[in-house]
Amino acid sequence: xxxxxxxxQYAFMVRGLLASVMVGMLCAVMGTYVVLRGMAFLGDAMAHxxxxxxxxxxxxxxxxxxxxxxxxxxxxxSIGLFxxxxxxxxxxxxxxxxxxxxxxxxALISSIQTYAVDLSxxxxxxxxxxxxxxxxxxxxxxxxxxxxxxxxxxxxLVISFDPILAATLRLPGELLRNLMLVLLxxxxxxxxxxxxxxxxxxxxxxxxxxxxxxxxxxxxxxLVSASIGAFSSLVGLYxxxxxxxxxxxxxxxxxxxxxxxxxxxxxxxxxxxxxx
Amino acid sequence: xxxxxxxxxxxxxxxITVAYNDAPVLREITFQVPHGARVAVVGPNGAGKSTLxxxxxxxxxxxxxxxxxHNLPLGHHLDCVAYIPQREEVDWQFPVTVADVVLMGRFGHxxxxxxxxxxxxxxxxxSLEQMGIAExxxxxxxxxxxxxxxxxxxxxxxxQEPHIFLMDEPFTGVDAxxxxxxLALLDHLxxxxxxxxxxxxxxxxxxxxxxxxxxxxxxxxxxGEPKSVFTPENLTQAFGSQLLKLTDGMVLVDDCCPxxxxxxQKGKLL
Numbered sequence: 277x278x279x280x281x282x283x284x285q286y287a288f289m290v291r292g293l294l295a296s297v298m299v300g301m302l303c304a305v306m307g308t309y310v311v312l313r314g315m316a317f318l319g320d321a322m323a324h325x326x327x328x329x330x331x332x333x334x335x336x337x338x339x340x341x342x343x344x345x346x347x348x349x350x351x352x353x354s355i356g357l358f359x360x361x362x363x364x365x366x367x368x369x370x371x372x373x374x375x376x377x378x379x380x381x382x383a384l385i386s387s388i389q390t391y392a393v394d395l396s397x398x399x400x401x402x403x404x405x406x407x408x409x410x411x412x413x414x415x416x417x418x419x420x421x422x423x424x425x426x427x428x429x430x431x432x433l434v435i436s437f438d439p440i441l442a443a444t445l446r447l448p449g450e451l452l453r454n455l456m457l458v459l460l461x462x463x464x465x466x467x468x469x470x471x472x473x474x475x476x477x478x479x480x481x482x483x484x485x486x487x488x489x490x491x492x493x494x495x496x497x498x499l500v501s502a503s504i505g506a507f508s509s510l511v512g513l514y515x516x517x518x519x520x521x522x523x524x525x526x527x528x529x530x531x532x533x534x535x536x537x538x539x540x541x542x543x544x545x546x547x548x549x550x551x552x
Numbered sequence: 553x554x555x556x557x558x559x560x561x562x563x564x565x566x567x568i569t570v571a572y573n574d575a576p577v578l579r580e581i582t583f584q585v586p587h588g589a590r591v592a593v594v595g596p597n598g599a600g601k602s603t604l605x606x607x608x609x610x611x612x613x614x615x616x617x618x619x620x621x622h623n624l625p626l627g628h629h630l631d632c633v634a635y636i637p638q639r640e641e642v643d644w645q646f647p648v649t650v651a652d653v654v655l656m657g658r659f660g661h662x663x664x665x666x667x668x669x670x671x672x673x674x675x676x677x678x679s680l681e682q683m684g685i686a687e688x689x690x691x692x693x694x695x696x697x698x699x700x701x702x703x704x705x706x707x708x709x710x711x712q713e714p715h716i717f718l719m720d721e722p723f724t725g726v727d728a729x730x731x732x733x734x735l736a737l738l739d740h741l742x743x744x745x746x747x748x749x750x751x752x753x754x755x756x757x758x759x760x761x762x763x764x765x766x767x768x769x770x771x772x773x774x775x776g777e778p779k780s781v782f783t784p785e786n787l788t789q790a791f792g793s794q795l796l797k798l799t800d801g802m803v804l805v806d807d808c809c810p811x812x813x814x815x816x817q818k819g820k821l822l
Contacts, residue, residue: 434656437646440637444609446661463778492692497647
């Protein structure tokens with residue numbers, strides 16, 4: 277008990293815990309669509325593509341999150357634009373934008389004096405540096421994303437499961453897909469604080485992939501995924517406190533262990549009971 | 553929707569050309585289907601049968617020409633056309649249950665942020681019962697056999713309460729129960745005066761169970777009663793080298809295995 281309570285006497289630890297649990301849940305919910313729609317590469321790319329926005333905000337002494345949000349939304353919409361009509365395949369468009377944005381970001385950051393420290397915070401997160409205003413912004417963005425996912429549950433389900441039905445029902449597929457990209461972008465931005473650019477994709481994919489193995493309907497998958505995300509964040513942060521390791525890595529490693537256990541032992545689609 | 557049924561109800565395809573990228577798959581197709589008719593769409597692999605259906609539901613843009621349903625342009629009514637895709641086009645590993653899929657058929661009847669209501673559930677339940685899969689409602693679709701999966705999609709199309717029913721190869725590679733259920737569904741739909749278009753490779757079935765046959769190979773070769781469509785000349789035009797002409801005038805068609813048409817469609821993604 278003392279082991280659990282002791283770190284909580286530090287305000288930064290409480291803020292870090294709140295932030296990582298929120299991020300863990302949020303990523304895990306959006307992650308269900310990432311896993312089901314095969315957008316893992318996109319999620320990873322988006323995280324990297326946010327870098328120039330963060331760097332510019334840093335250089336201008338603005339809020340890093342705001343810079344990240346702007347960059348993410350621009351990237352999300354340009355991926356939609358580039359791959360529209362199939363002129364360039366989507367993963368090619370992602371690859372080009374992602375590399376370009378990452379290079380621009382690193383170039384900008386390399387002009388900063390304290391280059392190495394700042395870069396490592398951006399790349400791997402700095403959950404213990406979360407300020408109160410960051411916390412509010414995280415909560416606000418998280419709520420926005422979750423409410424959108426809840427309200428548009430039906431539409432997102434149809435465009436993900438059966439785009440043909442979506443078209444026959446005259447759902448605005450392109451608008452919904454772009455909206456989903458923007459929601460994903462916001463999620464990635466929020467996750468930068470806890471796991472950073474390098475590991476954001478893992479928080480999107482790992483809990484959702486675990487939940488996929490355990491459930492057979494979309495909304496339970498979201499709930500299970502969110503629980504795994506929150507749990508990994510919580511345990512990961514304590515591990516990081518006691519073992520003195522980087523928080524983002526600790527969180528992702530906990531999520532990965534959960535995935536491996538489920539992958540090996542779960543009854544429905546598990547490795548050890550694979551039908552096909 | 554009631555007023556629609558009173559207006560001259562039919563499907564009008566007026567000189568449409570459909571293309572993936574630059575290559576037209578269907579050229580200058582014109583035909584009319586009266587309300588409640590049952591049409592078999594027949595042609596070799598790659599003839600554009602799936603393409604025609606996808607154009608009819610508005611999935612593919614028309615290069616030229618127009619499609620009218622009940623004298624109104626395509627897209628005017630939302631829930632008027634139900635399309636049952638080939639089974640290979642569906643992600644069967646997606647985490648949804650049978651009931652979830654069938655309820656999706658009701659989305660066209662609901663407002664954007666509306667949840668499925670009692671009527672929706674009742675219609676869905678009835679559709680499930682009609683296709684004989686009510687006891688599987690809570691099963692995951694990945695656990696079903698191919699025939700059962702097909703019946704799930706038939707039930708969903710039924711729940712859409714459409715005026716036009718499009719089925720892509722419903723008789724290919726399914727078990728006898730599903731074939732029987734599909735044929736029974738056709739009779740039910742006739743009672744409901746629902747127009748049905750089915751693509752099939754089974755020419756005997758097309759000749760015996762349908763009011764008319766639409767013979768297709770990139771363009772419309774013949775459309776009318778089975779007897780008037782299935783002539784040696786028409787079949788030669790449609791199937792070409794796949795035909796074997798025997799001395800006593802019998803014609804054999806060797807045609808199965810649908811993937812060829814799919815490959816053409818997938819070509820657009822490359």
